[in-house]
Ligand SMILES: N[C@@H](CS(=O)O)C(=O)O
């Protein structure tokens with residue numbers, strides 16, 4: 001499986017409105033519900049070549065409707081949770097991340113995975129960092145983005161590292177993440193020293209069912 005850009009997309013990696021449209025032969029699917037989105041994603045990933053503009057289009061065109069996803073939205077008091085929605089035939093993981101007030105991730109990479117993200121509720125701040133040149137140096141911030149309802153964003157290791165935070169102390173936030181291929185380990189970085197630790201990521205629930213604590217694998221990235 002590989003991710004490809006539409007040939008017509010010469011807009012420096014930005015999504016070209018017409019690229020996927022031409023790719024589809026002018027037939028755009030209707031994505032009204034989360035089930036529509038899941039169906040269209042599965043169909044897209046049936047192919048060996050995944051058109052990135054089209055995947056972006058699908059993530060953008062779904063408009064969040066809480067009734068669609070509330071069965072997956074399970075929070076923890078202490079940290080953000082990862083809740084599996086669909087395994088996409090082993091080619092990708094689609095999941096809901098539930099962020100309590102003040103919850104955030106540590107600074108991390110995404111292994112060899114492409115990460116597409118969409119806001120379903122509330123807002124989050126994403127801070128991107130450059131890869132450190134050597135251990136011992138402080139990580140350099142390269143971008144800071146506020147993500148509001150229905151916004152989408154994308155990251156992979158060639159773009160850099162990031163951390164995500166719900167900075168509100170009154171509202172929770174929920175985001176939808178697609179990782180292809182799925183990954184279960186990533187690197188977590190200390191902001192001041194760039195020292196890394198390997199972190200195994202896990203699910204809080206799968207298909208709407210909470211996992212017992214002893215079914216969960218090791219730890220999730222630490223905040224720092
Ligand atoms: N990539 C993180 C969430 S985020 O901070 O982008 C995870 O899957 O746990």
Ligand SMILES: [Fe+2]
Pocket residue numbers: 108110115162
């Ligand atoms: Fe991430």
